[in-house]
Amino acid sequence: MRVIRKTAVAFSAFSLLMASGAIANEQLSEMEKDSKNWVTQTGDYANTRYSELDQINAENVGDLQVAWTFSTGVLRGHEGGPLVIDDVMYVHAPFPNTVYALDLNNDGRIIWKYEPRQDSNVVPIMCCDTVNRGVAYAPSAEGHPALVLLYQADTTLTALNAETGEVVWQAKNGQQQDGGMGESGTSAPMVVNDKVVVGISGGEFGVRGHLTAYNLADGEQAWRAYSTGPDEEMLFDPENTTVLGKPVGADTGLSTWEGEEWKIGGGATWGWYAFDPALNLVYYGTGNPGSWNPSQRPGDNAWSMTIFARDADTGMAKWVYQMTPHDEWDYDGVNEMILVDGMEIDGTARNVLVHFDRNGFAYTLDRESGELLVAEKYDPAVNWATEVDMNPDSETYGRPLVVSEYSTAQNGEDVNTTGICPAALGTKDQQPAAYSPKTGLFYVPTNHVCMDYEPYRVGYTAGQPYVGAAVSMYPAPDSHGGMGNFIAWDAAKGEIVWSVAEQFSVWSGALATAGDVVFYGTLEGYLKAVDHDGKELYRFKTPSGIIGNVTTYEHDGKQYIAVLSGVGGWAGIGLAGGLLEAEGAAAWQEAVAGDRAPEDQAAAIGTAGLGAVGGYASLANYTALGGQLTVFALPD
Numbered sequence: 091m092r093v094i095r096k097t098a099v100a101f102s103a104f105s106l107l108m109a110s111g112a113i114a115n116e117q118l119s120e121m122e123k124d125s126k127n128w129v130t131q132t133g134d135y136a137n138t139r140y141s142e143l144d145q146i147n148a149e150n151v152g153d154l155q156v157a158w159t160f161s162t163g164v165l166r167g168h169e170g171g172p173l174v175i176d177d178v179m180y181v182h183a184p185f186p187n188t189v190y191a192l193d194l195n196n197d198g199r200i201i202w203k204y205e206p207r208q209d210s211n212v213v214p215i216m217c218c219d220t221v222n223r224g225v226a227y228a229p230s231a232e233g234h235p236a237l238v239l240l241y242q243a244d245t246t247l248t249a250l251n252a253e254t255g256e257v258v259w260q261a262k263n264g265q266q267q268d269g270g271m272g273e274s275g276t277s278a279p280m281v282v283n284d285k286v287v288v289g290i291s292g293g294e295f296g297v298r299g300h301l302t303a304y305n306l307a308d309g310e311q312a313w314r315a316y317s318t319g320p321d322e323e324m325l326f327d328p329e330n331t332t333v334l335g336k337p338v339g340a341d342t343g344l345s346t347w348e349g350e351e352w353k354i355g356g357g358a359t360w361g362w363y364a365f366d367p368a369l370n371l372v373y374y375g376t377g378n379p380g381s382w383n384p385s386q387r388p389g390d391n392a393w394s395m396t397i398f399a400r401d402a403d404t405g406m407a408k409w410v411y412q413m414t415p416h417d418e419w420d421y422d423g424v425n426e427m428i429l430v431d432g433m434e435i436d437g438t439a440r441n442v443l444v445h446f447d448r449n450g451f452a453y454t455l456d457r458e459s460g461e462l463l464v465a466e467k468y469d470p471a472v473n474w475a476t477e478v479d480m481n482p483d484s485e486t487y488g489r490p491l492v493v494s495e496y497s498t499a500q501n502g503e504d505v506n507t508t509g510i511c512p513a514a515l516g517t518k519d520q521q522p523a524a525y526s527p528k529t530g531l532f533y534v535p536t537n538h539v540c541m542d543y544e545p546y547r548v549g550y551t552a553g554q555p556y557v558g559a560a561v562s563m564y565p566a567p568d569s570h571g572g573m574g575n576f577i578a579w580d581a582a583k584g585e586i587v588w589s590v591a592e593q594f595s596v597w598s599g600a601l602a603t604a605g606d607v608v609f610y611g612t613l614e615g616y617l618k619a620v621d622h623d624g625k626e627l628y629r630f631k632t633p634s635g636i637i638g639n640v641t642t643y644e645h646d647g648k649q650y651i652a653v654l655s656g657v658g659g660w661a662g663i664g665l666a667g668g669l670l671e672a673e674g675a676a677a678w679q680e681a682v683a684g685d686r687a688p689e690d691q692a693a694a695i696g697t698a699g700l701g702a703v704g705g706y707a708s709l710a711n712y713t714a715l716g717g718q719l720t721v722f723a724l725p726d
């Protein structure tokens with residue numbers, strides 16, 4: 091399809107930038123300053139999910155109305171959100187990962203549509219629904235036109251011409267594209283300098299995690315950094331790569347593992363990435379260390395569950411910090427890193443990285459040095475550890491102090507450890523928080539869920555589940571009875587400022603605006619708006635549960651709020667994957683648990699979906715499958 095004249099003018103403007111030779115991140119940094127657009131999945135390189143738009147504000151947000159809608163044509167979990175570049179909106183969908191370019195000047199007319207052909211065998215190896223967290227945009231530069239970058243479920247990274255939808259290049263990020271090695275693609279790529287970086291999913295299949303950079307011009311691999319293994323493959327300098335201010339030492343990605351377990355050691359990289367252009371550092375986290383049975387992998391299992399800071403040009407690691415050494419609970423460390431300048435901590439202004447980990451602790455670190463500044467629980471239900479040791483002179487400095495009662499390793503194989511908080515899906519999973527520079531607070535969608543966890547011995551076969559634990563989930567006891575909270579967090583003090591209770595986990599990405607409004611979605615399907623004190627100002631029930639991220643943009647002088655609805659993801663896998671029915675749950679148990687599958691039908695359903703099906707079973711009483719973009723605006 092052809093682009094109408096006004097839209098074509100926008101592309102021509104970016105073509106002028108191409109002639110200047112500016113690299114992509116310089117252009118994106120400039121584009122981020124124009125709040126009319128939403129140019130990256132998290133709003134900016136710092137992952138703040140904050141917009142300066144204020145036409146919709148605390149005084150009038152209650153008047154919001156649905157402006158228009160768009161069906162993606164897919165009925166699975168819809169994570170991520172649309173991008174808006176001037177007069178064009180780019181919308182993605184779960185598998186088969188359709189991408190649409192919509193003309194905002196012409197009632198959302200489809201300018202182009204791209205639907206990749208993928209092997210359907212990829213679907214069964216996507217652990218927690220067939221989600222995709224969105225596309226990335228790269229402005230035109232020397233050697234390539236403006237690009238829309240899609241990371242497909244089959245691990246193919248596809249660069250599309252942003253104007254026409256034609257394939258410019260493709261790169262195969264995984265070893266195979268048929269699911270045969272258990273690898274999949276779910277994360278949103280990120281454009282940095284003249285490259286695009288992307289990770290790998292498949293921690294529950296023994297995939298060895300890595301982050302890879304590809305050249306925007308031709309899709310050639312620039313560098314690849316593994317999460318585990320020898321220094322040369324992890325891109326570590328044992329003398330200059332540091333952990334808590336000290337050299338990391340030689341081959342710690344080997345010595346902290348038994349035998350060759352590191353080769354199937356997980357450390358997947360399926361979350362969000364941040365970038366500091368001034369330091370030229372990319373930040374991201376890694377996931378669980380292979381099998382969920384900690385007895386099968388003695389040692390700290392470095393560098394799973396780790397925050398990495400890497401040079402964007404070379405991939406060389408500058409510093410690392412492992413949050414959950416020798417993970418015993420599946421507390422993947424992949425959640426977003428939010429970058430804030432000038433945060434005052436103990437009387438000193440620091441440029442920091444803030445990370446809300448699945449393990450229930452919120453971390454504030456100096457993002458240049460990796461110094462640990464704050465580590466506190468952001469849900470009072472968290473009980474698996476008493477605290478993180480903050481004494482630099484202690485042998486356990488920076489480590490969580492584990493409570494023996496909730497240690498699945500100390501209790502041993504084939505023992506059901508009960509009452510662990512949080513559950514495996516964490517106090518927060520990948521659903522990104524927002525930061526408002528007006529208030530200095532972070533607005534965080536959270537889970538309020540606990541679990542019982544029984545590890546057992548499991549063998550590795552390529553492309554087959556490598557889990558080794560039976561898990562049951564339920565609301566945190568002795569609390570409000572719900573499974574989620576939406577909180578405001580002070581990262582300098584490590585304190586909850588206020589908390590709004592929710593019936594289910596808050597599985598959507600938040601949005602903060604200069605209009606003194608914070609938006610988020612709920613698993614029942616509500617888009618909600620609250621003020622800076624947490625008071626609800628607006629709610630609207632969309633057609634399906636919201637696990638997408640709320641975004642905002644301006645077009646023709648009018649501010650809009652947009653969100654994808656389509657229940658699914660880990661919390662909604664019972665609905666999305668058909669696991670609430672006995673037949674679907676039995677098939678899942680056969681594939682994952684094998685001869686350990688529960689014979690009791692209720693137990694089989696309850697522990698399916700890595701424990702989420704039973705915990706969120708009642709969600710089916712409030713919503714159903716869907717796949718829709720809903721766009722809101724104030725009345726004319």
